[in-house]
Amino acid sequence: MKIMQINLVGYKEWTESLGYDREWKIQNFQHGFLSRLNEIAAEINSFIITYRYDSYIMLLDGVLIGKNDYILTKIKELSPVPIDICFGYGKTLLDAERNCSINIDNILLAKDEKVLVAHFDLDGFSRKKLLFDAYLEVYKIYNKLFHYAIELGGLAYYFGGDNIGIFLGVENINKIIELANSFPSMKVGIGIGNNPREALKNAAEALHTIRIYRNRKIEIVDSKN
Ligand SMILES: Nc1nc2c(ncn2[C@@H]2O[C@H](COP(=O)(O)OP(=O)(O)OP(=O)(O)O)[C@@H](O)[C@H]2O)c(=O)[nH]1
Numbered sequence: 001m002k003i004m005q006i007n008l009v010g011y012k013e014w015t016e017s018l019g020y021d022r023e024w025k026i027q028n029f030q031h032g033f034l035s036r037l038n039e040i041a042a043e044i045n046s047f048i049i050t051y052r053y054d055s056y057i058m059l060l061d062g063v064l065i066g067k068n069d070y071i072l073t074k075i076k077e078l079s080p081v082p083i084d085i086c087f088g089y090g091k092t093l094l095d096a097e098r099n100c101s102i103n104i105d106n107i108l109l110a111k112d113e114k115v116l117v118a119h120f121d122l123d124g125f126s127r128k129k130l131l132f133d134a135y136l137e138v139y140k141i142y143n144k145l146f147h148y149a150i151e152l153g154g155l156a157y158y159f160g161g162d163n164i165g166i167f168l169g170v171e172n173i174n175k176i177i178e179l180a181n182s183f184p185s186m187k188v189g190i191g192i193g194n195n196p197r198e199a200l201k202n203a204a205e206a207l208h209t210i211r212i213y214r215n216r217k218i219e220i221v222d223s224k225n
Helices: 011-016 023-043 070-078 093-098 131-151 170-181 196-213
Strands: 002-008 048-050 055-059 083-089 115-122 155-160 163-169 186-193 218-222
Touching (some): 002 093, 023 048, 023 055, 023 070, 023 196, 055 093, 083 093, 093 163, 115 170, 115 196, 131 163, 186 196, 196 218
Parallel strands (some): 186 218
Antiparallel strands (some): 002 055, 115 186
């Protein structure tokens, strides 16, 4: 699996330079920066994951990042601080992060893997009345999925609402199906694609199919080619 990691150098110092009336400025930057990174990632059929906002992972399997520094120049222009970039390759996404190095050949010479994303969607979420009840339920499930993803070397990501994704290599398909079956009141759309954007599109299509037929909780859509 392949990734590019974008690290904001001196982000801590930048946030503290904003004075005490800063939280709104930090939130403004973080959501704006992530929004622009998402657009850049979508342009190259990738997807961005972040847990900390001072470091971002761009999933690169099946993505033509090439040696051109157009992407890197665009990202650098968006950041208030210098950025460090590393490229990682490994059997799993976690291995790829552990092997991250500045040498882009690390990924250019490596084989692209197909991307699997399991999109977990709780049943009846929008009918829950209290925001806190709804989020507490989602948070507990996210916590469980996050730990399980790490055991498989994958990355879990909260998409919003009652939607949680786990990104993995396709060899984990049976384990993901077993995991999906362990959750009552859950739909799981599994998308397999030649790049992260295609895998996510397939997962959304799989969830739509589940909603139409309503008699099953797991569906797989795979871009065979
Ligand atoms: N990030 C993300 N949010 C979504 C997606 N689909 C729906 N949502 C949001 O998730 C929340 C819940 O939507 P649904 O899951 O369709 O509502 P629900 O009540 O759970 O309905 P069922 O899933 O059909 O049981 C809403 O805020 C939607 O806007 C998606 O593909 N990605």
